[in-house]
Amino acid sequence: MDAELFPRERAEVAPGAVHVPDWLDADRQRDLLAACRTWARPPAGLRTVRTPGGGTMTARQVCLGWHWYPYAYARTAVDGDGAPVKPFPGWLGELGRRAAADALGSRPGYAYDIALINFYDGDAHMGMHRDSDEQADAPVVSLSLGDTCVFRFGNTETRAKPYTDLELRSGDLFVFGGPSRLAYHGVPRVYPGTAPPALGLTGRLNITLRVSGL
Template sequence: MEEELFGRERAQVAPGAVHVPDWLDGDRQRALLTACRDWARPPAGLRTVRTPGGGTMTARQVCLGWHWYPYAYARTVVDGDGSPVKPFPDWLGVLGRRAVSDALGPDAVPAAPYDIALINFYDGDARMGMHRDGDERADAPVVSLSLGDTCVFRFGNTATRGRPYTDVELRSGDLFVFGGPSRSAYHGVPRVRPGTGPAGLGLAGRLNITLRVSGL
């Protein structure tokens, strides 16, 4: 990976959906990982998400700003330890706005501040089924940051969980932003590739930090 003949280039995967490889350098990845480890500690820490049908998500999650549970938001961890959700830090919102500007241009930066972070941890066996981010009341672009192991990120269409879709390889430090006509597109993670993260990062598994504007 480190000695590829041609470097990876940014790509528009769909209208309003852009992949920016290596957006976070090594220092920024390590700083973000340190923050994620702090956020994952209880109370209101990393938890297993249970669906209304009795199933469980294989990726574990911690939330900032607003607590997401299927399929709503709350100010406390209503499906966990009941603690108040951890605050959303201002610096993370600044990072999200810069991500949108770099990926989609300054005109796409939302007027309202980013105020939700969903942080998902994937071990080697974890997956995420095709879904839409539709519980917010705002249509601001979604910002996705990757740390650790490489994954296959499947980005689909707005009408169905099936084809057409595009599989994108997301590596540690990559940015993916989707908004505009792709804001309600189905997407998921069918596969994580264990042992592919940067050796110097010190993370076994994959972390995905997703930033959203609640509109709440």
């Protein structure tokens, strides 16, 4: 929105889980979108993720550093075209370290080496899940571009309540670590047509940065 009756402020949604609105300025959003468009091209580009049960995720995905597939990591796009995964750039790791520090306060420099980039069109969603395939407990950094979504952040025990629903808009940062590192979370809804017009993106991109421990 161009004008807010009440400006959005950072909030601790749960212990170790922090929402920082408007963390990326307009120029940084455009730069990150341009990089995502490059990463989405083949080989090892944007793909539809198929689950072991035969279903498909409605959000499409591309990976950097390590290729995630349900429920493991590989160095090649084993459930795609089989090409080597694209490298994880150093500048993206630095962005992740800065994001974690800004959200959670002074922390050691985490060695981010994985990016999972999910693209949501207007009908896409993400069920409640935990990011539990890594062998490190470093905070997860989540950056949003494009359309606004409902982000549901729950608890570490069950996909059901209690959980908190909040809006993530283009440029927002969400970081979760510590006692909330393995909390269930998901995206039940995307609001089509809510992206900043100047960004030039139809849909939503979520860039999630993780430390593999591999």
